[in-house]
Amino acid sequence: xxKVTQSSRYLxxxxxxxxxxxxxxxxxxxxxxxxxxxxxxGLRLIYFSYDVKMKEKGDIPEGYSVSREKKERFSLILESxxxxxxxxYLCASSLLGADExxxxxxGTQLSVL
Amino acid sequence: xxxVGLHLPTLSVQEGDNSxxxxxxxxxxxxxxxxxxxESGKGPQFIIDIRSNMDKRQGQRVxxxxxxxxxxxxxxxxxxQPGDSAVYFCAENMEGGSEKLVFGKGTKLTVNP
Numbered sequence: 001x002x003k004v005t006q007s008s009r010y011l012x013x014x015x016x017x018x019x020x021x022x023x024x025x026x027x028x029x030x031x032x033x034x035x036x037x038x039x040x041x042g043l044r045l046i047y048f049s050y051d052v053k054m055k056e057k058g059d060i061p062e063g064y065s066v067s068r069e070k071k072e073r074f075s076l077i078l079e080s081x082x083x084x085x086x087x088x089y090l091c092a093s094s095l096l097g098a099d100e101x102x103x104x105x106x107g108t109q110l111s112v113l
Numbered sequence: 114x115x116x117v118g119l120h121l122p123t124l125s126v127q128e129g130d131n132s133x134x135x136x137x138x139x140x141x142x143x144x145x146x147x148x149x150x151x152e153s154g155k156g157p158q159f160i161i162d163i164r165s166n167m168d169k170r171q172g173q174r175v176x177x178x179x180x181x182x183x184x185x186x187x188x189x190x191x192x193x194q195p196g197d198s199a200v201y202f203c204a205e206n207m208e209g210g211s212e213k214l215v216f217g218k219g220t221k222l223t224v225n226p
Contacts, residue, residue, distance in 0.1 A: 004156075031211055031212075033211065033212065040218065041218070042202070042216050042217065042218040042219065043157075043202075043216040045212060048211075048212045056212070058212065090156055090157070092156075092211075094211040100145055100147075100206050100210060100211040100213070100214055101147060101159055101162060101211070102147075102157075102159070102211050102214065103159065104149075104156035104157045104158070105156050106154075106155050106156045107154075107155070107156045
């Protein structure tokens with residue numbers, strides 16, 4: 001089975017802090033994604049990556065950046081956390097060129113105080 | 114794709130009954146659809162998918178039906194069990210590539226013992 005692991009289940013940070021959310025997948029997937037999930041808004045794509053060292057903006061990239069130094073790892077960075085970034089963050093991966101099925105991690109619930 | 118959604122936000126059924134969860138989509142060009150299950154505190158889990166050249170696909174205790182005429186997707190769960198209690202949401206893709214998936218907001222299924 002595909003395993004997508006997010007390093008933290010819960011995080012509490014203060015406004016202005018730099019926050020790193022880490023994600024690792026073990027199935028050699030080319031594609032990796034970061035979403036945020038908010039009540040009433042569903043899943044929204046922040047950033048995605050098709051390959052090492054490449055990244056593409058999703059629908060809501062403002063206030064975020066990403067890093068993909070290794071194929072299996074995709075990091076989401078909040079340069080200066082704000083209260084409106086309190087959310088559930090979901091990492092996902094998929095195979096390049098296959099069907100579009102995403103495999104998700106368990107999520108990181110981030111609270112910014 | 115922005116109008117991928119659900120007819121009912123909540124659904125309550127008795128254990129052993131069959132459940133039907135509905136999803137409407139707005140873009141007739143969509144050619145790939147997925148159903149996900151998300152249990153409380155967990156990431157979305159892939160259930161079943163279907164392409165637009167099919168109108169029915171069956172899995173273990175689940176069936177997805179696609180009606181392209183009315184742009185409607187449904188997930189049927191046979192002999193619903195307490196472990197099926199979760200939020201279910203559909204996703205559609207009309208352009209290819211996992212980053213193009215558009216997610217519905219979800220239906221919460223509650224199974225009463």
